[in-house]
Amino acid sequence: MVVSQYIKRGILYSIGTPAIGLGLSMFTFGAFLKSSGFTLFQSFSSTFFAFALPGQFVMADLLLSGGSILNIFFAVLLTNARLFPMTINLIPIIKNNKTSKWKYFLISHLIAVTAWISMFASYKKIEKDNRFDYFLGLGGSLWISSILFTVLGFICSDFINGKIILGLVFFNPLYFLIMTLSNINSKKLLLVFILSAFLGPLLNYLNSSWGILTAGFISGTLGFFIFRLKNVK
Numbered sequence: 001m002v003v004s005q006y007i008k009r010g011i012l013y014s015i016g017t018p019a020i021g022l023g024l025s026m027f028t029f030g031a032f033l034k035s036s037g038f039t040l041f042q043s044f045s046s047t048f049f050a051f052a053l054p055g056q057f058v059m060a061d062l063l064l065s066g067g068s069i070l071n072i073f074f075a076v077l078l079t080n081a082r083l084f085p086m087t088i089n090l091i092p093i094i095k096n097n098k099t100s101k102w103k104y105f106l107i108s109h110l111i112a113v114t115a116w117i118s119m120f121a122s123y124k125k126i127e128k129d130n131r132f133d134y135f136l137g138l139g140g141s142l143w144i145s146s147i148l149f150t151v152l153g154f155i156c157s158d159f160i161n162g163k164i165i166l167g168l169v170f171f172n173p174l175y176f177l178i179m180t181l182s183n184i185n186s187k188k189l190l191l192v193f194i195l196s197a198f199l200g201p202l203l204n205y206l207n208s209s210w211g212i213l214t215a216g217f218i219s220g221t222l223g224f225f226i227f228r229l230k231n232v233k
Helices: 005-012 016-033 040-049 053-064 069-094 102-109 112-124 129-160 162-168 171-182 187-206 210-232
Strands: none
Touching: 005 171, 016 040, 016 053, 016 112, 016 129, 040 129, 053 069, 053 171, 069 102, 069 112, 069 129, 069 187, 102 112, 102 129, 112 129, 162 187, 187 210
């Protein structure tokens, strides 16, 4: 099978900061699973089938605390609900007439935050008819590397200091912050960023359980409607 040059370009783009940023967090997750009594197969399967780190942590934590399957299902569903609007946002960008529709359902599994934000940082350099292949290489390589890092974290957890492992988990959020700041020239993103920076600490102080989630929802919704009304005019 001949691999498209755009798949290769997507793979090359993922190698480096995106793969390292996500991989280190997955490495930490693998170590967490080992220390919590999960098996190597369970650790592998978690990233293979889920590929959404916050949801994976929620699932593991609820399993450890004895949560019911129904509770775990709805908790993970709520945690990973953010991937739905991301998918709706990304599919039109990579959609083309030469790709079968069923392939879009499969590639949706690769739409996680790191792949999504990396795609938006680079897609304008790729012709639309080739963006599907490009994202397949980008998202697919991040998915595979995440599985490998999860397994590696599981295997190496007994040989690495716990404080070092804990510190690695902050690498990925730091990467998101850097990527956000690098795209801050977008007025929409700037508005949402400012609103979130103001509302986040305030609402978190008022309600630590729902403050951050509420701040993100309000900021994103306001930003959407402000720019929608502006475009209508």
